[in-house]
Amino acid sequence: MDKNENDQRIDRFLKKYLAKAPQGTIYKFLRKKRIKLNNKKAKPEDMIFEGDTIKFYLADETLDSFIPDMEIVKGSVKLDIIYEDENIILINKPKGILSHPVNKDYGDNIVDSMVSYLIAKGDYVPRIEKTFTPSICNRLDRNTSGIIIGAKNYEALKDINEAIKNRDIKKYYKCMVKGRVDKDILLGGYLLKNEEKNKVKIYSEEMEGTKEVKTSIKVLDKNNDFSLLEIDLITGRTHQIRAHLSSIGHPIVGDGKYGDGKINEFFKKKYRLESQFLHAYKICFNGLTKLDYLNGREFEAMSPAIFYNIEKEWF
Template identity: 50%
Template sequence: MKEIIIQENENNQRLDRFLKKYLNDAPTSFIYKMLRKKRIKLNSKKADPKDKIVTGDTIQLYLSEETIDSFKVKNTYVPQKKSKLNIVYEDGNLVLIHKEAGVLSQSSKKGETSLVDSFISYLYDKGEYDPSSERVFKPAICNRLDRNTIGLVIAAKNYNTLKGINEAIRLKNIDKYYKCLVKDELKSNLNLEDYIVKNKNENKSYVTNEKNEESKKIQTNVNILKSSSKFSLVEVELITGKSHQIRAHLSYINHPVVGDYKYGDEKVNKLFRQKFGLKHQYLFAYKLRFNNMPKGLEYLNGKEFVDNMDEKFINIENALFY
């Protein structure tokens, strides 16, 4: 019998989810079967997959060492080459990082480097992450930005922070604001409500005003900051956070983001590439505001964090509106 004592970074999660990470090569059906047969217990009692585990709880595995080893892929973390993090804010629980254009928030396949890889290496170098002492937790980012969108990304140093931030995002307790340059003049502020469908094969989202089985409701607030007859600089408040929401929604109302090669205007993009060297969308996740944060993160309530404007964006803004 092997006994596991739950640590701080494993606190307050469902038993089955912990076991899926601990026995990370075991079929889910095997884990549920062992729970039913009481070969896996919680605090020496029969356990339900949905039971919450907390720091200090014990899990008993009535399995052979050979079985446990066969279902447990060891953490073989090796620090990677990484770019230097541009840190906007840091405390004991989280880091707010400025993500550059062209950087993946999280890698989707082997061999790719990403912001989360750089973040993990950063904590490893500081001595704040020891993979050998962590059984299931790995530092992670909480909000993703598209590869060519720049701005603030929230990265969690521990499990409770990761869980708390993700819950706050789900409950819309973290206000997210973007600046973007769009084609043509906007006449008034907009509170947009429509539906979005993601085509995974094309990696592209489509907006419609009709609800269907595959669509999800989206809300996007657009406030004018500066405008001319040809372009508008706007602040976008993201109420819902679906894939490519801002880019697809603004394109749907015929005000595509400048520099957006998936949803934008080809002629406008070419003009800005030639005149300003802009090779990606003018979309900047520039501000975060925290509200009603959970226990342990209350100190963030009412705090607002603003990222520094990209120099290329400043030059474009000055050329268009001054």
């Protein structure tokens, strides 16, 4: 086993490695010692670590039938890389680009393009890896630009996901909203998602199906017509920032789903703004154990040129 298979249950590893095998078959192989860990019978809950050996006492054709063919889709997005080391890669995602592949958008997304980039560099070799493919740790809506965290190995993925789950990694957004916001605010509420319409609504009280949301707002600049805000997304729900700001009468400029139609039309005609003025511009790392060298470090992603020009003119 190499570092990308380190510190996980053997049954979870086998479910990924023998992805075409029924779950019951995998447990049967373990029970009958057709699969051994370090030359000994293994239980499903046994942990595997870097340097361990797993041996299969199966016919080659049987083993081959359970191992899926690894399909690598060539990515088409030119990556704007903010930072990179042996464990992670920080990418400034353009608006209009998906974080993950959906339907026919294979290749035209950050994940596929990141994997293609790492293969070309030699940082990821699919034929050698058994179960791990480089992955991203956070997602942004198609029309939200900003920082995406990519993990190059399994240990990095686990460490970053755990820190995000514990809210130790802080992600900050910049947006321009309708109206004057005079002071910093901590917004609370409850979000309900309409799956059919892919739209959410914020309520002041808990209801069936709602999830609690918290959004921290810091005023960066303001005038009588608009405000420039920094958003600390304390809880990360679908469309949370957009819906929360709209619910208090300060929708994001350019937001076609939750915004002000007249304002959107004005910015579309004058600046050709086709989507919400929302950018995930800063990330602060903390709470990491394996990647502790990143703790205390901050990274920023440059705003799209159209946002920069609008901000310069209005503030």
